[in-house]
Amino acid sequence: MHLKRQENLIGYAFVTPALLAFLTFVAFPFFFSIFLAFTDWNFLSGIGGIKIVGLKNFVKLAADRRFKQAILNTFIYAAATVPTSIILSLVLAYLLNGRVYAKRFLRLCFFIPYISSVVALSAVFKFLFREDGLVNTALLSLHLIQTPLKWMTNSSLCRVPIILLLIWTAVGYEMIVYMAALQNVPRDLYEAAEIDGASGLQQFLHITVPLISPTTFYLVIVRLITAFKLFSAVNVMTMGTPALTNTSVVVEVYSNAFVSYKFGYASAEALVLFFIILLITGLNFWGQKKWVHY
Numbered sequence: 001m002h003l004k005r006q007e008n009l010i011g012y013a014f015v016t017p018a019l020l021a022f023l024t025f026v027a028f029p030f031f032f033s034i035f036l037a038f039t040d041w042n043f044l045s046g047i048g049g050i051k052i053v054g055l056k057n058f059v060k061l062a063a064d065r066r067f068k069q070a071i072l073n074t075f076i077y078a079a080a081t082v083p084t085s086i087i088l089s090l091v092l093a094y095l096l097n098g099r100v101y102a103k104r105f106l107r108l109c110f111f112i113p114y115i116s117s118v119v120a121l122s123a124v125f126k127f128l129f130r131e132d133g134l135v136n137t138a139l140l141s142l143h144l145i146q147t148p149l150k151w152m153t154n155s156s157l158c159r160v161p162i163i164l165l166l167i168w169t170a171v172g173y174e175m176i177v178y179m180a181a182l183q184n185v186p187r188d189l190y191e192a193a194e195i196d197g198a199s200g201l202q203q204f205l206h207i208t209v210p211l212i213s214p215t216t217f218y219l220v221i222v223r224l225i226t227a228f229k230l231f232s233a234v235n236v237m238t239m240g241t242p243a244l245t246n247t248s249v250v251v252e253v254y255s256n257a258f259v260s261y262k263f264g265y266a267s268a269e270a271l272v273l274f275f276i277i278l279l280i281t282g283l284n285f286w287g288q289k290k291w292v293h294y
Contacts, residue, residue, distance in 0.1 A: 036267035043261040050264075057268035067269060069244050070252045071276070076159060077248065078227035081166040086219055088167070089174035090212075094204065096175070097182045107179075111172035121165060122236035126152065129161040152237065155245040162233050162246060170226070174219050181215040182208070210293045217292045221284055228277050249273045 037058075040051045061067050092110060096103055113121060128134050129151035136148040151157050185208060193203045209216075231250040234242050242251050249269065257266035 033267045033270055036264050037271045038268075039264040041262075041264045043257075043263050053264070057265050058272075060265070061268055061272060066244060066247070067249075067252055070247045070249045071272075073159065073245070073247055074228055074230065074249050077163060077166065077230055078224055080159075080163045081170065081227055082220060082223045085167045085170040085174055085223060086216065089171045089219075090178050090209075090216075092171065093175045093178035093182060094208065097179055107176070110175055113169045114172035116169075118169065118232040119236055121169060122233045125161050125165045125233075126237045153243075155243070158243060158246040162230075162237060165233050166227065166230070170223060174223070177215060177219060178212065181212040185211050213292045217284070217288050221281060224280055224284070225277055228273065228280075 036050075038052060038054055040053045040056070042049055096106055100106065130136075131148045131150060133151075135151070136145070139145045140148065149157060151161055189207050189211075190203055193207060198206070229250055230248045231254065234246060234248050234251050235254070238246065242248075250273070253266045253269045253273070256262045256269065
């Protein structure tokens, strides 16, 4: 009995540092931000400046044109990047899983953007999509456009560089995950399908896609959450002053909290974002029973 108690104490000793870190840096900020969502607090006024305002922040959010546009933009980023990156990564994984020349080198090339700094990549994309950047230069040389496009300032184009960056950085990780999933698909099924006269496309659609659907489900959840937390790409490409047409919810939270010091209002925005992500994740878990193969 004494030995068991001693083992438990040793276990608690190992767990305590991680538990304290979780409580300090995750749990406390989370619950404190929920409390702040119902207050009016300027950070510079100190703790004594907190004023309880009830639902006032949420009523203000309902009429905030910039916040509603940020939510719309975030949904656009998610809708444009998640399906596109998943389809591209699945196709690439399927191709690179076969006999391809320099397969390892190609895998590395696709994976490098994922492990690279988003800030650095955003700066590169900002340079590429300048009026005198390489993208406009290439389009002009191919006679696809007559005048340089204003990618970063045109309201109908300013989301495009951000979307392309998100897709580019996501494909490498998703491709590696898919390649691991493809290794677990039984070869016997492909051999039986070939005997029955199924084409390569039919095998892909009726064997590969259903059997790796749990991986697809996982990637959809992860990429949706990542898209809704979009911050660095927008902040770097717009130099911290995003336009109404390309801002995101997290950028708005950051702006209100650390530029305007309206922590109560920013916390209300963050709480709305939390429930949006929770709702979308819940809907995905509810719908996965209809298309995920187990």
